[in-house]
Amino acid sequence: MADTPKTIPATTPKTIPEWRDHIDDLDRQLVSLLSQRARAAQAIGQLKRSSDLPVYEPNREKTILANVSANNPGPLPGTELQHIYERIIDVMRALQRDQLTAQTTDKTEASR
Secondary structure (H helix, E strand, O other): OOOOOOOOOOOOOOOHHHHHHHHHHHHHHHHHHHHHHHHHHHHHHHHHHHHOOOOOOHHHHHHHHHHHHHOOOOOOOHHHHHHHHHHHHHHHHHHHHHHHHHHHHHHHHHOO
């Protein structure tokens, strides 16, 4: 079982401003985690390029979605969480493609 999330406030918010402050904290954590995930996707993109592997790997994406679904404690419905992750995967895939395109362009320009 996963560790207790570090997102539980020391005291339970009781007012709308307190809840909003808590949500702001959660959003900062999400941004940090998404940035870490993006850096990992870039590193994987580099490895894919050096291994001549495609950016799009449908079996890996199915595995990610299955992991997300299996670890969903709610209250977010599984379908909605899947939609969020499909978008995250799309953005990460685009990031890899952009990175590979930029590298190809740089190499082309350097060889001129």
